[in-house]
Amino acid sequence: MERTKADYRNILRSHEPQKEFFIGVDSDGCVFDSMEVKHKECFCPMFIKALKLQSVSKFARQVWEFVNLYSQFRGSNRFIAIARALSLLKERPEVIKRKCRIPDTAALEEWSARTNPLTPAALAAEYERTKNPDFRPFIDWSVEVNRAVKEIMRGVPLFPFVKESLDAVKGRADVFIVSQTPTEALEREWTENGIYQYVRYAAGQEVGKKADQIRCITEDRYDPEKILMIGDSPGDLKAVKANNGLFFPIVPGREDEYWQKLAEEGLDRFFAGTFKGEYENSLLEEFAHCLPDIPPWKR
Template identity: 50%
Template sequence: YAREVWTFVNLYSKTRGCNRFHAVLRALDLLRERKEVQARGANIPSFPALEEWVKCETKLGNTTLEAEVAGGNDKLAPIKAWSDAVNAAVKDIVHGVPPFPLVHETLARGQKQANCIVVSQTPAEALEREWTENGIHNFVEIIAGQEMGTKSKHLELAATENFEAQNILMIGDAPGDQIAATENGALFFPINPSQEEDSWKRLHEEGLDHFLAGTFAGDYQQQLIDNFEGCLPENPNW
C-alpha cells in the first residue's frame, strides 16, 4: 500500500512533481486515511516538525534541511536521513534513461530563438548529472533545482524580470508547472502524463510555432490545458 500511495502522490495525481517534502507529508496522510491500512492497525508516523518547516522554508532542499538539523531541530533528523538516502539511491540507480523522443530536437530548435532554462524541484546535482549524461545540458543557460526555491520563484527571477509575459513559455508535466506559469502570467505547454511522446511531438510540430508566432495564448493554450487537467485526479479511488 505504501508503494501505491507513493506512486499516486508523485506520478498519478495533482501533486505530481511536487517537492519531496510536501510529497512525503501527503503520502503519510493518505496512508493514514486508507481503510486497508487502518484495518491492519499500522502505526503511520506524523512529523509536526516537518509540517512547520515546509510552511516557513522557501528553499526546500537538503542544504537548508541540514542547516535546520545542525541548528538544533533534532525532530527533522529522520527526514534528513531519508532525504539523503533518496539522493544516494537516485545517483546509484538513475543511469541510461534517455529523454523522450523529440526532446533533443525541440530543445535544439528552441535554443535558436529563445533563452532556455530548467525549472525543477529535483536536487540540482541530479539534474546536472542527468542532463549532461544525455547531452542536452548545452541547450539551457540555467539548471535550477530545489535549492534555488520554488518553480514560481525560478520563473520570476529568470524570466519575468527580463521578458514580457507573452514571451515566456513554461513546458511541464505537473500541475505545479502550470501554477508557476500562471503565477507569473506566462504561457504553459503541458506534457500530458502517460501521453508524453504525443505531447513532445505536438510541441515540436506545432507548439513552438504557435509560441514564436504569438498565437499560443487563447483557444490553442486552453485546449491543451483542458486535456492536461483531465489527466490527473485530486484524490485516489481506493
C-alpha cells in the first residue's frame, strides 16, 4: 500500500534522537550545484517557447533568472514563480514597446492561492474541471520543463566542501535531508554521490512543507539552539525560523565559499553554542543582500 502524508510524518515523529544536535540540509541548489543548469537550460528556454516570448527573449530571460536564482523569490514553486515572472515582464517598457502579448495569469494566481500542493497534476485536474483556456500555456510549459529536466539534468555535481562539512558533523548531530524533492529521488541522488551514509532520514515532499518537516523531526526533542538548517533559499530560512532554530545560508553565487566557511567555522560555533546572535545575524545580512527583492533594472 502506498504511504500517506500521515505515514511519512509518523516515521519522522517516531525517530529517537541519537544526538543532542539536529541539522537539516536542503538538497537542490544547496548540496547539489543544480539551480543554474536547471533554470538556465530547462525552465527558462521553455518559458520563452511555451509562452511565446521570443520577441522579448532577452527581457524574459533576465526576469526568469532574477525571480528564480537571484532574488528573495528563489526556490518558489514553479507556478508561483511563472506568475511573478510574467507580472514583472509585462510592466517592462521594452516589452510594452515591442507589443508582445503576455499571457494572463489571473486564473493561475487564483488557483494557486487556494491550492496545496501546487503540482502539475493539480493544475491539470483544474483545467479538466474548468476547461479555462488560460491554464493551457502553463500546463504545456510545465510538461516541456519536465521533459527538458529529464534530458538535460545529468551528472549534477556536489558543491566543493559538502563532503568535508558532512564529515565534520559525523557523530555529533542527527542529520536529516529537508527538501521538496520526492523522497525516492533524494535517497537515490545522495546515495549515488556517496553522501547518504551521513544522513539519518530523507524528508521529501511527501511529508509536507519544510516548516512541517522540521517540526515533525524536532518538536519536543531538540533545544531550539541545537537546531540548524543549512539551505540556499529564503524558504529554508523561514522554515527553520518557524521552529525557532538557527540558519546557515549557502549564499547563491558564493556556494563554495560558504560550504568552506561552514566546515571551518560555522559548525564549531553551532556545537559550541556561539552561533546565535552576532554570527548568525551577519550571515543572514549577507544572504539577504545577495537575494534582493527589487530587480536590477528597477534600481
